[in-house]
Structures are given as structure tokens and as C-alpha cells.
Amino acid sequence: xxxxxxxxxxxxxxxxxxxxxxxxxxxxxxxxxxxxxxxxxxxxxxxxxxxxxxxxxxxxxxxxxxxxxxxxxxxxxxxxxxxxxxxxxxxxxxxxxxxxxxxxxxxxxxxxxxxxxxxxxxxxxxxxxxxxxxxxxxxxxxxxxxxxxxxxxxxxxxxxxxxxxxxxxxxxxxxxxxxxxxxxxxxxxxxxxxxxxxxxxxxxxxxxxxxxxxxxxxxxxxxxxxxxxxxxxxxxxxxxxxxxxxxxxxxxxxxxxxxxxxxxxxxxxxxxxxxxxxxxxxxxxxxxxxxxxxxxxxxxxxxxxxxxxxxxxxxxxxxxxxxxxxxxxxxxxxxxxxxxxxxxxxxxxxxxxxxxxx
Amino acid sequence: xxxxxxxxxxxxxxxxxxxxxxxxxxxxxxxxxxxxxxxxxxxxxxxxxxxxxxxxxxxxxxxxxxxxxxxxxxxxxxxxxxxxxxxxxxxxxxxxxxxxxxxxxxxxxxxxxxxxxxxxxxxxxxxxxxxxxxxxxxxxxxxxxxxxxxxxxxxxxxxxxxxxxxxxxxxxxxxxxxxxxxxxxxxxxxxxxxxxxxxxxxxxxxxxxxxxxxxxxxxxxxxxxxxxxxxxxxxxxxxxxxxxxxxxxxxxxxxxxxxxxxxxxxxxxxxxxxxxxxxxxxxxxxxxxxxxxxxxxxxxxxxxxxxxxxxxxxxxxxxxxxxxxxxxxxxxxxxxxxxxxxxxxxxxxxxxxxxxxx
Numbered sequence: 001x002x003x004x005x006x007x008x009x010x011x012x013x014x015x016x017x018x019x020x021x022x023x024x025x026x027x028x029x030x031x032x033x034x035x036x037x038x039x040x041x042x043x044x045x046x047x048x049x050x051x052x053x054x055x056x057x058x059x060x061x062x063x064x065x066x067x068x069x070x071x072x073x074x075x076x077x078x079x080x081x082x083x084x085x086x087x088x089x090x091x092x093x094x095x096x097x098x099x100x101x102x103x104x105x106x107x108x109x110x111x112x113x114x115x116x117x118x119x120x121x122x123x124x125x126x127x128x129x130x131x132x133x134x135x136x137x138x139x140x141x142x143x144x145x146x147x148x149x150x151x152x153x154x155x156x157x158x159x160x161x162x163x164x165x166x167x168x169x170x171x172x173x174x175x176x177x178x179x180x181x182x183x184x185x186x187x188x189x190x191x192x193x194x195x196x197x198x199x200x201x202x203x204x205x206x207x208x209x210x211x212x213x214x215x216x217x218x219x220x221x222x223x224x225x226x227x228x229x230x231x232x233x234x235x236x237x238x239x240x241x242x243x244x245x246x247x248x249x250x251x252x253x254x255x256x257x258x259x260x261x262x263x264x265x266x267x268x269x270x271x272x273x274x275x276x277x278x279x280x281x282x283x284x285x286x287x288x289x290x291x292x293x294x295x296x297x298x299x300x301x302x303x304x305x306x307x308x309x310x311x312x313x314x315x316x317x318x319x320x321x322x323x324x325x326x327x328x329x330x331x332x333x334x335x336x337x338x339x340x341x342x343x344x345x346x347x348x349x350x351x352x353x354x355x356x357x358x
Numbered sequence: 359x360x361x362x363x364x365x366x367x368x369x370x371x372x373x374x375x376x377x378x379x380x381x382x383x384x385x386x387x388x389x390x391x392x393x394x395x396x397x398x399x400x401x402x403x404x405x406x407x408x409x410x411x412x413x414x415x416x417x418x419x420x421x422x423x424x425x426x427x428x429x430x431x432x433x434x435x436x437x438x439x440x441x442x443x444x445x446x447x448x449x450x451x452x453x454x455x456x457x458x459x460x461x462x463x464x465x466x467x468x469x470x471x472x473x474x475x476x477x478x479x480x481x482x483x484x485x486x487x488x489x490x491x492x493x494x495x496x497x498x499x500x501x502x503x504x505x506x507x508x509x510x511x512x513x514x515x516x517x518x519x520x521x522x523x524x525x526x527x528x529x530x531x532x533x534x535x536x537x538x539x540x541x542x543x544x545x546x547x548x549x550x551x552x553x554x555x556x557x558x559x560x561x562x563x564x565x566x567x568x569x570x571x572x573x574x575x576x577x578x579x580x581x582x583x584x585x586x587x588x589x590x591x592x593x594x595x596x597x598x599x600x601x602x603x604x605x606x607x608x609x610x611x612x613x614x615x616x617x618x619x620x621x622x623x624x625x626x627x628x629x630x631x632x633x634x635x636x637x638x639x640x641x642x643x644x645x646x647x648x649x650x651x652x653x654x655x656x657x658x659x660x661x662x663x664x665x666x667x668x669x670x671x672x673x674x675x676x677x678x679x680x681x682x683x684x685x686x687x688x689x690x691x692x693x694x695x696x697x698x699x700x701x702x703x704x705x706x707x708x709x710x711x712x713x714x715x716x
Contacts (some may be wrong), residue, residue, distance in 0.1 A: 007712055036401045043394045043427065045420045047467055054467035056427040060416050062403040069401065069414040073429050074716060075465040075472070095471035095711045102716030103472070105461075107433040109405055109412035113453035114433070114461070119712035154715060353453045354365055354477035357512060358432060358460030 001346035003116040005334065009344055010122035013337040016161040019130040019330050020137070024301050026063050026329035027134070031302030035063040037258065037325045044078070052092060053078045061324035063332070067109050070328040072120055075101040084177050087220050106331045114352045116335050116344075120327070123334065125158040127326035128319065131257055131297060132236050133162030135317030136212060138300040138307030139255060140234035144211035145170040150203055150223050151216035152176035152185035155238060159216045160189050160197065167212070172197040175206040176217070204228060215242040226250045231312045238319045245287055251316035255295045255307060258321055291318070359704035361474040363692065367702055368480035371695040374519040377488040377688050378495070382659050384421050384687035385492070389660030393421040395616065395683045402436070410450060411436045419682035421690070425467050428686040430478055433459040442535050445578050464689045472710045474693050474702075478685070481692065483516040485684035486677065489615055489655060490594045491520030493675025494570060496658040496665030497613060498592035502569035503528040508561055508581050509574035510534035510543035513596060517574045518547045518555065525570070530555040533564040534575070562586060573600040584608045589670045596677045603645055609674035613653045613665060616679055649676070 029035040040059040047054045055076045062069035077092040093100050102120035107113065136144075144167050149156055152174055163169055172189075174197060176182045182199045190197040200206035207213050207228045215237040217223050222244040224235070229250050237243045248254055295305035297317075308315055338344045387393040398417040405412045413434045420427035435450040451458050460478035465471065494502075502525050507514055510532055521527055530547075532555060534540045540557045548555040558564035565571050565586045573595040575581050580602040582593070587608050595601045606612055653663035655675075666673055696702045 004709055007714055036403050041399060041416075041418055043418060043420050045394050045427075045467060046422050047425075054420065054427065054470070056418050056420055056429070056465065056467075058399075058416055058418050058429050060399055060401060060414050060431075062401050062412065062414055064404050067405075069403070069412065069433065071414070071416050071429075071431050073418075073463065075427065075470040076716075077468075077470050091715060093713075093715075094469040096469070096707050097711070097713070099471075099708070099711035099713050100716050101465065101470040101472060101711050103463075103710055105431065107414065107459065109403060109414075110435075111452040111454070112412070112433040112435050112459040113457075114459060117710070119710075119714075119716070121712045121714035121716045124716050349454050350457070351362055352461055352475070352477075353455070353457035353459045354479045355451075355455070355457050356365055356477075356479035357449060357451075358434075358458050358477070358479045358482050 002114045002349045002352055003335065003338060004345040004347050005116060005118035005338055005343065007119050007122045009338060010118060010334055013341060013343060014122065014126050014330065014334055016126065016130065016133070016158070017165045018333050019126045020133045020162065020165055022329040022333045023127065023130045023326060024134060026066070026325055027298045027301035029063055029065050030325060031298040031304060034065050035061065035325055037061055037323055040324065047077065051079055059322070059324035061328050062109055063325060063328045064109065066328065066332045068115070068328055068332050069107045069109055070104055070324060070331050072104045072324055072327045073102070074120070088218055089220065104327050104331055106328070106335055113349055116331070118334065123327060123330050125154055127330045128155055128238055128322065129158035129162035130330065131326065132159055132214060132238060132317070132319045133166050134297050134300065135236050135255065135319055136163055136234060137166040139253070139315040139317050140167060140212050141232055141308070141311055144234065146210045146212070147172040148206040148210035148213045149174045149216065150176070150206065150214070152182040153216070153218065156185065156216040157189055159214045160193055160195070163212060163214060164193055164195055169195055173200045173206040173210065174198070175200040175203045212236070217242055229314050231314060234315045234317070236317045236319055240320055243316070248316055248318070249287060250314070252313040253308065254291065254316045254318065255297070255300065256291055256318045256320065258296050258298065258323055360472045360707045360710055361693065361696060361702045362705050363474060363476035363696055363702040365477050365480045367696060368476060368692055371699060371701060372480065372484050372688065372692055374484065374488065374491070374516070375523045376691050377484045378491045378520065378523055380687040380691045381485070381488045381684060382492060384424070384683055385656045385659035387421055387423050388683060389656040389662060392423050393419065393683055395419055395681055398682065405435065409437055417680070417682035419686050420467055421683060421686045422467065424686065424690045426473070426686055426690050427465045427467055428462055428682060428689050430462045430682055430685045431460070432478070446576055447578065462685050462689055464686070464693055471707055474689070476692065481685060481688050483512055485688045486513055486596055486680065487516035487520035488688065489684065490517055490572065490596060490675070490677045491524050492655050492658065493594050493613065493677055494521055494592060495524040497611070497673040497675050498525060498570050499590055499666070499669055502592065504568045504570070505530040506564040506568035506571045507532045507574065508534070508564065508572070510540040511574070511576065514543065514574040515547055517572045518551055518553070521570060521572060522551050522553055527553055531558045531564040531568065532556070533558040533561045575600055587672050589672060591672045593672070593674045594677055598678055601674070606674055606676070607645060608672070610671040611666065612649065612674045612676065613655070613658065614649055614676045614678065616654050616656065616681055
């Protein structure tokens, strides 16, 4: 049987600590050649809506030691509204019931069969944060206690789970532009993690004196000022553009999730639609070319590089470029947990296989 | 609702003529910039079976005029047995019930939702043959009447459907190494297509005097001798290596399905397994570099190139590199036919969508 799981199943079954450990093990496998981090394809094409584009995105990866491979598919309607003076990329929920379409299919490398199908939302949140958690694990000071969190959305919530899983955190100061939203976030996440999480009036106030700064926004503009960098600080981000190039250049040690990850982009057929993502690509700073040679999360996991050599270093982990290997690793945790708990819905595997040679 | 369809549904609903027309229209769209032919990723990785490798393959494409995109996924156990003195690549059916895993997911570019899910087997056969049919349509002589068919498998059967859909064929002579198998093939396909199809004792005998030669084997070695080329002949093939480079070079006019199609291959982690496909890649003839600039099926469909200028030309259509745009085009034919016929099984679309921003 092929297991159909929901985001609710994933929320109930996935533990952040287990996700970080699974990612660490899978990344070590990638570095040793036992996993294939895989390919990524993006298509952006026109729709009848002049303010929107359709994006079909897929990525796949195998982890031989887990005997699993996965394909993650996103079928999104993209828009770029102006929210609070800054341009945001927003996926418009236009599937029936105002829903989004993001799927992971998990396959057995032993039989080829589809083991499970589940939405990508909760895994997306967990795998991004788990990678940020690895950045903190390998690059932040062991005695880091205070965190500045820029952002109060969904990804920000999981960053709290990740940083508290790998360091003994005493206080988190959160800033985001909307005061009501950030206050509610602090209340909710304090309760959920049993950690002191307080709202800051400005980003500068949140960052001042923090051991760790985590950016988890969906802003296309920088949210961090290079002048805020202090000795011993660790800075993490999850999006291109959150950190200005000057901030990255000002750190003593920079690592990247995976600078070599292959992304084949097809930005065609947009027929006059203005797509800010494309501007950003064109304007990418050549000062950052050195990022192609910095250590990766794979290097850290395999012990091929160290993330910090002294307490004074300012370190930076660019958690950019999602990797399908994350979905294979975290998906494997979810699959085994669901089988053990008897969760989900069994669908006939014959629905998704065939008796003719393809 | 998301429509789940089977190969039986596809067999009953897909007409070869409709598939060729859909492909022709979609290719014309690609040439005009209204469709994105898309990306393709292949991962080859080790399994515990030393004689097998696991391959995870995905490709995706959108056709804006159809308002659809598709992702095709193959999750295969590959083996390379020696059959009748020649090395074959065989996908081993190891999913429960000795089945293969090949899937197409069809999405709406308007809402993002998954419209349908179906196995790729019957579509695979139809789309490969439909592309060969386009090669014959644009490159063979209008008065071509006789066909040599090399191969008697599944793909060979659909080549018969395709060639008889675009030319008025009076006789097909079929050769394949196994005499029983080719005889049975001739009997079956004659009945099915109401065309005279007879078995030939040798490939040379099948080809001698034929107006059209279609190779549809799964051999990794050449099956056609350059000396067999005659003026006015059209030759088609569906696999790398079926035609020796000398045969391609000897033709007056050569076209390719799509030389620019992007294939990102990850041939890693095979751990000592001898993979003949990799040898072939390394040994590719540099004499064939000119193939990068020959006309494509897209050019023909859009009227940007002609396939034949005189009755004496020997023409060659290399129907290599499957394209996801074929699955979008043929998948759209299948989807609309199934909806019109009330075929298939409706699954809740909510199973494959989500209420959280991915």
C-alpha cells in the first residue's frame, strides 16, 4: 500500500530534533557519495491573469542508505504584491477551497514503488529550519544564549524550534513590521517552546547584543544592516536578498547550504509580466562570487570543514536553495513514524504503478 | 476532484491521430514561445543488488494554450542483461505484483491544482510514436507506401499506428531477432490496423525497397547498415545507437526531435556496477556535433523548416530524448477524453493540495 499523509499527520509526527539528525546524516552521506542531492527544475510561464505567473517546480534526490528517493513538486500561481512598502512574492491559493499545491512523492530505491505521498507544507517548514539548525550547530558559539529573530511568519516559528533544539537559549527577541502579528507570534511560540520570546520595537533593538541572528522573512529587500554585526555573532538567513552583500562580506566566516546545487530555470513566456525575481538575478553582486568555494552544510556534516575556530568570529550561514535530499531525509523520518503510529490513509499501490514496461 | 486514470483508460481513450495532432499543435506553441519544453533530471544510484541500479527520472513542461503543465516521474530498477548476444537495458518490475513505477501528474496552470494522475506506460508508447509520426509526416515522401519495421515490441506496435495515420501504407515488413515473436506481432498488428504486415527473415530483407524504415528496438547496438540507404528513403529511430553514425551522416537531410532538450544527469554512486549507458555517452561520436544545429520537430510544426525538398532525398528523423511537453499535450487529450466519457476514478483534490503556504 502507498501511504497518503496530510500536513496534520506531519505536524503530529515530525520532531525537529529528529529532522535535524536525519538531515545531518543524509548530508554526511552526500559528502561521502552515498546520496545524490539531485536536480531541480523551475518553469515560469504565463497565465491569463496579467498580474500572475504559473510556476511548476520539481526537485528529486536519493539517499542510498535510507533506500529512498523523493520528488517534490510545486504547482504555484505566483504574484508580487506590494505589502507595507516592500515587494513580496506571494503564492496565490487558487486550487479548490483556496488551497496551494505542493506534493512530495517518496519512492523505494529497492522496488521502485511509491511508498508515500504527502503535501510539502509542514516538511518545507521543518527542513528549512532543520538546515538553519545545522548552521547554528556547526557555526554558532557553544555558549550562545540570546537570539534575534527577524520575521514572525511560519518559517520564523520553525526557526525557534530549530535554534532551541541545538543551543540552550535563554531569550529570543522577535521583530517584524506588524506589531500585532509579532506580539501574537511571541505569545504563541513562548507557550509552545517554553522559551522567553519577546517582541522588539525595531530590528536594530532585536539584534543589539544577540549571540545569534536568524532572518526568516519573505522580503525581497535586505532586513539586516551590516553595522549590526558584532564579534562572536552568528547570522543565518533563508532567502536570497535578506542579507545585503555587505553584511555577508563583513563576516569572518561564511558557509552556504549548497552553492553547487543545480537549478535549471526556465523564465520564459512571461509576456510582459514584471517579475521582480528576474531583476534580482540580473543584479546579483559579483562580489559574492567567492560563495562558490565556501564550505557547505555537507562539509560540516562529514567533518570536512569546521564552522568556527574562535569565540570572536562573526559567522554566517546562508541557508539558501532548498534541496530535494532534505525531503528524502525528513520524508523518511515521517514515513517510518507514520508506519509505526498506524497514521495516514493506505491507497492501493497499483493505482500508481503499472503492468506494462514504461 | 482529481482524476485517477489507468493504462486501460488511456488505451481505450487515446487515438493515435489525435495524439499526433496534439503534439503538432504543442510543438508549434513551443516554437512560438507559448509552451515551455521544460527540464529533465536523471539520478542513477546504487541498490543492494550488485547487478542493478536505481534510476529516478523526472521531467516537466507547460503548454500555456492548453492551460496545463505536467510532471512525469519514473522510478525504475535498471539492469543490463545480455539477450540474444546483444546487451539490453531492462527495467526490472520489482514493485508489488511485479509492476513498474511510471507516473504522470497533470496540473492546471490557472489554479495550480492537480487535474489528473495516471501511469505513463500507454502515453509513453503513444507520444514516442506520435513524434515518429510527425517525422514521417514532415520528412517522408507523400507517396511512400512500404515500410520496414525493425523491432516487434511495444514501441514497434505503436510505430505501425503512427505511420499508417500519416501515410497511405500498403505493406509493412517486420524484422526482429525472435522469429516466433515477430510472426505473432505481424498477425496481431495486421488485424488491429487492417494493413498487410509480413515477417522478414533478415533486417536487410525488410529494408530492401522500403520507402520508410522505422527502428523501434531496445538494442544498445546499431540495427541498421548504412549500405541499405536508398534515394528517397525516410529513416526514423527512437533510441541512441540504433542508427550507426555513418548511417546518419549518409542521409541528405537530418532532423532531430529536440537537440536542445536539457538533460541533467547524475550518474553517481554506482559503486562498481558496470553501466553500459555511461560507456555509450563517453564514446559519442564528435562527427555528430552537427546535430546540434539541424531542424527540430518544433521547426517543422511551426513551418520554420521543411523536411524534404525533393523525392530523391534520403531523410532521417532522430526521435530521441523524450520531452515532458509530449506528456502535457497527450495528457491533455487523455484528460478531456476521460472527462467527456466519465472514465476514471475521482479522488478528492484536497488529498493532493494543502491549506498552508508551502
